[in-house]
Amino acid sequence: MRIVVTGATGNIGSVVVQRLRAEGTHELVGLARRPPHGPDGRGVDWRPVDLSTEACRDALAEAFTGADAVVHLAWGFQPSHDLAYLARLGIGGTRRVLRAVAETRVPHLVHMSSVGAYSPKQDDRPVDESWPTDGVPSSRYSRHKSAAEHLLDRYEASGTGTLVTRLRPGIVGRRAAGSSLLRYGVPALVPARALGLVPVLPMDRGLSIPMVHTDDVAEAIAAVLHRRAAGPFNLAADTPVTAAVIADALGARLVHVPSAVVRAVMSAAWHARLQQVDTGWLDMGFALPTLDTTRARTELDWAPTKDGPDVLAEVVGGMREAASGRTPVLRPRTVPGALGDAILHGPVAVRRRP
Template structure:
């Protein structure tokens, strides 16, 4: 695989390494590669180097990912790498007797076809001479077609044209612009993108490696997301930028080194495409819709979803958005219990078009108690999901994302103590037990003085805390809930787990027989130096 250190490589290589039928993956790049795996071998080479043929020796399949996407100023060098390097990869793979070559193209190879109807693979890739990337992708495809006509039986070649890829491994100027507070784009009323999640991209490449076949294939979700809809999702101010004005301004800013990209990237979205051919050949189907992938892109860039229509609702979409947090928490010391049973996800409608997201960890038998967990300000439900795995089989656990946090729709930092109380009451009425006497609210707070490192990682969906603990606790109690407060760090979950177990033990002790109560622990046994209040 060329381009092993690219964002594409970061998601495709692990998927290939998981396959027991793949004996070895050779990653080629100019930069150091941090992947460590018994089946992975790294070779530092430029794709223009003739020695790349030796790296291909013995490989059944060559996947070509390397391409200059982030703009450099030397366009002659850009074409030499993108076009000349790709030609060298193709011819070297053939000389090394590789049986299959996978070329990574793009839907932008179509250029500007002048229609918003979905394009199939029969549409000629015209490219765009005004954009080095689009032009380069089209020129590589033209050479591949010419070469195949001259060598029809030499090697199977698969050309993949993916749409816009998003996910935790993808960060670029385009994503930053689309997740910004302001965006100027040509033809704003008709421009659109088809957002594809990185997991679905990795699946597509894995299928092509396992089922080698020749041909050109679009890789895209069925739906499109207009830029107007994307802007409405997170409250972005969208301006219609005339192409004739935008390109020279961008070129000037790029020449003055005030911008990272030139007028090459001032385009009216991407041409919509139809991926039916690839679905028929492989059975591939994207796990997220374009709108769900767009919502993930925004949430992972610390942007809110303001329109409740587009907040993640399906369990698979919710779990995909939360996966970086799930993996981060699972790697922390003290998290001994993995999340064996994924929770139910609920989006409860709230006044003003917002929603309250609730993780519902259902009891395995008829519940005797409902525990509503309120995360510490700035955190969200997934930071406390691992605690629910330790609860008894007859306890229902509802972990409530406060307004403006986690997967709840609405402005970040929305509301204060009263909003928290309303969110908890909304969750309890919709999903909890009918009796307040069978319900307890456990509210967490981060220990005072704790230096919190997670706000610099937007993919974890953290928000800087804003609500005072005392106010939230008082608001919950005014609503009639039995509410307790635990000051504990979820990154050292042993303390939180012990304190919570003590509270539940005391709760059960209050309803036990006198004989059983005498043998139970006292509140002093589980106060843990004042962490529980």
């Protein structure tokens, strides 16, 4: 198959490309704002594409022509203070991909949605793929994922004939994403090893988040492509990650603090530019439903190979060691490097993209 992957250098995209390349039977086209160079780029037709701008239209049309499938993974998480950019990339980028898929008549589109697209839970019972995808209103990420889902709704209703698959994983993690997570979520002055020195975790004990390993998500994508499976699929490990599990992974003592208090402190720190994670992520964490993965297990013959707490432990270990991958997105993170980037380009939360 000729398969085009957007966001092919990110946490999920780099593993998907590796997984599909290992089969040795596909013609792979990788789209990324910063394609990799050298031996790590072998076996893939890499093309620079910025989905946040209309200038990508011709490049998308050229890349998608003759494709058997497009796997749309590109998304943005920072700068958190530039909501317009994140909307241009997430919502606008999805709209541009859909237009190019229609224009080039790609027969299969696989879209990476998220548990974040779901409306808030009503109780602790797992929800299947029929749960509403109207998002969590106070979470920018959730609102954008929900908006992308509604774009897909309208696209399918238009009768283009494209087979559309939507994957809705929990929070996706692996060790090699450690450096990128440090850049996204930890101030530049804080060294990676500081994560091993956290004595207490002030957090509401009611927090519960579905997680899944990146490798397991890549397996689901491969299964979807081979089986041409349509519709939405929840992906999550069996055991969700709770506040107690997070404290254990950090080697810290959990101190119960009501979510409203945590939110107020987090909001003040974000507005003061002391840290780059906005409160929408906290709101979403407390609103996320538990995922019923029955459909993926039965129709894709899929099952997670790592449990939620194990995924979190791997992620935290990767952050402590500033683990990295071989793509620009997953590059190593150091305090001197992070400070240099802040001086040259501004803090991550407000940084303009080159």
